Amino acid sequence: MIQKSKRVEAFGTTIFHEINLLAAEYGAVNLGQGKPDFDGPEPVIEGAVAALRDSAHNQYADGRGLEALRIAIAQHEDSFYARQLDPDQEIIVTVGATEAIFAAILGLTDPGDEIIVFEPFYDSYVPNILMAGGIPRYCPLHPPAWDFDPDQLRSLFNAKTRAIVVNTPHNPSGKVFSPDELALIAELCLGHDVTIITDEVYEHIVFDEAVHTSMAQIPGVQDRTLRISSLGKTFNVTGWKIGWATGPAELVAGVQRARQFMSFAVAHPLQVGAVQALQLPASYYEALAAMYQAKRDRLVNALQQANLKPATPAGSYFVMADFSAVYEDDDKAFAQWLIREAGVASIPPTVFYSPPNQHIVSKQARFAFCKSDATLDEAAARLQALGQRI
Ligand SMILES: Cc1ncc(COP(=O)(O)O)c(C=O)c1O
Known part of the structure; x- marks a missing residue:
């Protein structure tokens, strides 16, 4: 059967x-x-429309993402997080943040590894971990403040822990992780040699006095942090499914090894529109x-x-x-x-x-x-x- x-x-x-x-x-x-x-935004849509009408953009793009887009992402990381990244080795364009997350799990962990996730979690994390043969370990967030118990988080780390998935600003709670919370996560990851996959697709959607701190800004863990974001959330084009992962060359190479055999390349004309998006003013x-x-x-x-x-x-x-x-x-x-x-x-x-x-x-x-x-x-x-x- x-x-x-x-x-x-x-x-x-x-x-x-x-x-x-x-x-x-x-x-x-x-x-x-x-x-x-x-x-x-209109210039972004128009940028993609113009690219569609130009035959140069209707064939496979560079599998790592258009060079112009990787350069634009590098500029974004520098402006908002003071990170100076090499567009050739430290940035990869993906089919939405979703592909970046799955490729990160496949490319940076092995079957049998434990991967910590905060719950509530974005719905693809756990199926991704399971499909990769990993074991999800859960750290719950509690309403109304959506905080977590530091001791509970600490207790999840052990010799089998390979990675943690952080999501800030957080879907669905709207929590923005504080620098102290991120520092605790960083300390635990350093102590147990754990990779940090940080999903920051809502990085530009923060309110009142809240400030988004990227996990990639926390001292001591830059060399083990893969930061993922998405065009869809920041520019209201979720249907384009353009995302990216940035971080140390070794981590980005792991992601690329997995994703080259998933989608190979991302929609070419939409990447041209994405360059326009990242060139919008502050x-x-x-x-x-x-x-x-x-x-x-x-x-x-x-x-x-x-x-x-x-x-x-x-x-x-x-x-x-x-x-x-x-x-x-x-x-x-x-x-x-x-x-x-x-x-x-x-x-x-x-x-x-x-x-x-x-x-x-x-x-x-x-x-x-x-x-x-x-x-x-x-x-x-x-x-x-x-x-x-x-
Ligand atoms: C936390 C989080 N990560 C990732 C995604 C998916 O992003 P993309 O559409 O770029 O794949 C979403 C979409 O809702 C999300 O909320």
Whole structure:
């Protein structure tokens, strides 16, 4: 009998797919997936369109990424993190941050190695670790501050630990890891000779007084840190799936060895558009954070009005809200109920925890605010109408 491989047997369809289907069925305002419903900057789109019309860009690109893009990424790393990187050896372009993460796990760890992840985790980390034959070890973050117990983290490190995946600003909690937290992670990684894979796709989406510190800025661990980011989040072009990994040549070479046999090269014309994006002035990044901060406030306010107690995020474009005052069952039932009763879609966050720790968020829902003001206002009106009914 023809069967699926054991490697993927346990993976169901993603929660995003399930929620999207239900949201479409009920005509819900979809605040589930972190996918903007507005476009990226015009010069960036135009840059890609012009590249598509120029036949030079319609064939395979350099497998490491266009040289112009790697140079633009090097300039970005220098401007924001004072890192001077060699575009030939210390930067690699990938099919979104997602490919960079998977290639990093495949290229920098071996089967049987333990890899530490904070939970809630971005949904690809654990399947990636499992497909690579690794063993995930979990360090839970606890609401409302989404902090972790330093002793619990310490206890996860042992002779089998090969890597840790850090995600700051963090999806779905909106936590921005403090320099002290990052320094503790660094100290443990140094002590146990562990590689740091840091997913910083929301690096430019931070609010109020919060400051994003990159793991790659923490003294002593630069030579063991692979920093991953994505064009999609910073420039509102998630559909382009362009990401990158930066770090010491040895780590980048490991990533490249794996990814050359995954996608070989990244969409060529879109990389031309990506160069345009990274050449936007510094004011672009300030405007981006200000825009998302206003959207965050709009959504937080709407959730408060509906008694879905939100924790105001310091970064990313997600809000976690505690629904226990309005609904009794668990998060999965709540997400379905909210679609049916209010016409608003969210994501149940227990899917981002290992089974023993799912109880931590069984009364929470994740809402995305990377949406037009009109979409957020419609969601607010629907939540308010629900609040009046119950
Ligand atoms: C934490 C995190 N990492 C990675 C990704 C994926 O990035 P990309 O679309 O560039 O693959 C996302 C997208 O939601 C994310 O939230």
